[in-house]
Amino acid sequence: MATAQAERAAPGLLDAVNRQVPAESVAVFRIAFGVLVTIASVRFLARGWVDTLYLEPANHLTYAGFSWVQPLPAPFMHLVLVGLAAAGAAIALGWHTRLAAGAFAVGFAYIELIDAALYLNHYWFITLAAFLLAVLPVNRFWSLDSRSGRVEASPTVPVGAVWALRAQLAIVYLCAGIAKLNPDWILSAEPMATWLADRTHTPLVGSLLVQPGVAHALSWAGAVFDCTIVLWLSWRRTRPWAYAAVVAFHTATAMLFQIGMFPWVMILTTPVFFEPDWPTRLVGRRVRPPVRSTTGSAAPSLHRATVVGLLLLAVLEVVLPLRHLVIPGDVRWNEGGYYGSWRVMLTEKGGSARFRVTDPASGETWEVDPQLVLTDWQAAQAAVRPDLLLATAHLVAEHYEQRVEVRADAWMSMNGSEAVRVVDPELDLTTVTRTSGPWWVEDPPDTH
Amino acid sequence: MTQLRVRAASLLAVALLGSSALGATGCGGDPPSRPEVLGELTEAGIVPAYERASDSAAELSGAAAQLCDGDPTDADLDAARGALAGVRADWLRTEAVWVGPVMENRSWALVDWPTDPEGVEEAIADAQVPISPEDLAKKVGADMRGLRTAEYLLWGGGADSFVDQRRCDYLVGITEVVDDEISAVAASWRGEGEPDGYPAAFVDEPGAVDEVVNDALELLQSMVDMELGAALGTGESEADPGAVVDGPAGLGTADLSDRLAGLSMLLVGDESQPGLSPLLGDELSGRLEQQLAEARAAIDAIPEPLSRAVVEDPDSVTEAREALAALRVTLASEVVSRLGVTVGFSDADGDSAG
Known part of the structure; x- marks a missing residue:
C-alpha cells in the first residue's frame, strides 16, 4: 500500500518541482x-x-581515508587555482556553465581535501553550491550558452532549482543556529566575549563592544538570527526586512572577524529567497533582455534521477551535522562529527602538544615537537583539533624508519576553560586508527 | 494585510531587540578593556623596564670608561663586571616584550648575540681596523659587539689586560654602542621623536595582545627546548651542554631568572602594574603566579654554573625545565583560549575559530 502511494506521489512531486x-x-x-x-x-x-599552505609543508594533515590526495608540484598547483578562477568566470558568464561548475566543484574539492587543517565551513558550502550549479539547469538565461545557441534559451527554470538553492542556504543557517544553542554560547556568551574584547579598535563601535551585556546580546542575536532567518526570508511580508538583517549581520561579521569571502557569499546568494523574478521587478520589466529561443519551446526540467539525487543530498546534509549525537563526547571538544556540520565560529581553543617517541627495540624515549613534521600553522591547528593531533602522531611515526611508539603530552582549553589533557599520555597513538572515532580523546573539564 | 506586515516586522524586531535586552541583564562585572590593560602595562611595566635597561647600559658604558681611564685596577674591573651583569639582567627582563622597536631595529640581536672571540681578537690586534664607537656601530657585525662580546673581554683576563689601549678602546666602543642601542629602544617606547610614537601604536594596535603572547610563547619555547631541553638531550640529539647560554661570567641561571621575571611582569604584573591579569581573571592569574613561583624556585635550586649543572646535576635542571614546560602549557592553552590569541599569526581565513 505504501509503495503504491509512493509511486502515485512520485509523479506528483516531479510535476511540482518542474x-x-x-x-x-x-x-x-x-x-x-x-x-x-x-x-x-x-x-x-x-x-x-x-x-x-600547499607547497611549503613537507606533510599534509589529510582527512581519514584521503591520504592519497596530495598537492601537485609547482607550477601545476598554481595552475589549479588559475583554472578555478577561470571556471568561476565561466560560471558567471554562463559559458559552458554546467561543465565549468562541475570542474570548479571537483577542483575546489581537490584543494580542500589536501589538508584538513584548512577546513572551513564556507569552503564546504562553496563546494556544494558549485555541485548544485553543475546539476541544475542554470545555464539557459542570462548566459553565453543561451545567447550562442549552445543550449536552448529559456526565461524559466523548474521551481525545484530555486528550492534546491534555497534549501542549501537554509541548511547552513539552521545548522549554524542550532549549533549555537549550547551553554557556552547562550549563558556565558563565549567565545563572543573573548572575540569582542580584541575588537575595540573597530571604527565607531569599538568601545561599545566591551560594554556590559553586549557580548550576550550579540551571542543571542546571532543564535536567533541563524535559527529564524530562513523563516523570515521565506515569508514574503518579512522578506525585505530579513534581507536587510542578512546584509547587516554579515557585514558586521566581515568587519569583526577574518572569515574571508563568506559574508559576501551569503549576502549575494541569499536573494534567491526573493520571488524568482525579483531582479526584473527591482529594475522594471521593460529592461528585461529578450530571450532568444533557438530550437523550440521545451522548458528546462529536472529529471527523476536528479530529483532523487537532490533529495538524497538534502538528507545527507541534515544527517552529517547530527551525526555527532551518536558519537561519544562533546563535538566542540573532540570534534567527532565536526566536518560538514556547519558549526561556525563556536569555540576558541588553545592547545599545547608535544610527542614522546619510544623505540621499542632499544627502549629509548625522546621528545619531539609537532614541527618535526608540520609547519607552524599546521601545528597550531593540530594542538586544538584532536583528529589532527592523531594524524600528526601518525606522521611522526612515519618519520622514523624503524617502528616507534608515539605518545602525546597534549593539553587543550576551550572557551577559556582550565586546560586538561587531550589524551592519556600512556596511550600509544600509533595503535589508534584514524577512522575509529574520538574514543581516545579525554573529556573536557566541564561537559556542559 | 498591512496589520499582518507590521506585526511580522515587529516580531522580527522584538526577537532581535529582546535578545539584546535579555543579554544586557546577563552580564558580569566590568573588566577593563584591552587598550586600558595594555596602556597600564606599557606605562608602568614595559617603558620602565626598558628605561632600567637603558640606565644600566649607561652605567656599563661609564664603568668601562672608568676601567680604561689611565690605570686599570681590579676594583675598576669588578665594577665593570658588575655593571655588565646588571645591564644583562635588565635587558633580559625585557625579552618577554621584545615587540616593536626592538624587533624593527634588530636591537635584540645587536645587543646580545653570541660572540666571535677570534674576530674580536683580530680586530683588536689589527691597528688598521677602526674601532671608534661610530665605526663599531656601522662596520662590525652583531657577533663582534654587544653584551656577550663585552663579557668576553671583561672576563678574558685581569685588570692588567686593559693596559692594552686598543682592547680598552674596543671595550669602551662596544659598551657605548650598546648604550646607544638600548637608549634608542627606550626612547621609542617613551614615544619620543614622533607625536604618535610607538607606545600609542602598540596600545591601540589590533593584535597587540597576540603579539606579546606569541613572543612569550617563543621565549618559553626557547628556554624549554632549544636551551635546557637540548642541553639535557630530551630530543633526538645527544645531550649538548653547550646549548645553555652560560658564558665566561657564568650567568646562565641568572639569565633564566631574569627572563622569567620579564614573563612574570607581562603575565601577572609586578608592584607597579597588573600585567595581563585583568584580562585573564583571578583564577587563571593565580595559577600562573603559582607556576611562575615554582619555576623561579626550581631555577634558583640549580647549582651554578648552569653549564656544569647540566652535566653534574641534571635532575635540578630537569626540574626547572619541567616547571617552565608547565608554564608553557598554561600559556599555550588557557591564556591563548582566554584571550582569543591566534598562535603563529596565520593570515589565512578561518570560520571555525579554534
Missing part, C-alpha cells in the same frame, strides 16, 4: 557565485597561499 518559474533569481545566484569564487581564487593566488 513547475516553471522565472529564471532571474537563479541566474543572479549563478552570476554572483561565479564572480565571488573568481575573486576568491585570485585572492588565494595573490596572497601566496598556494605556496604557504
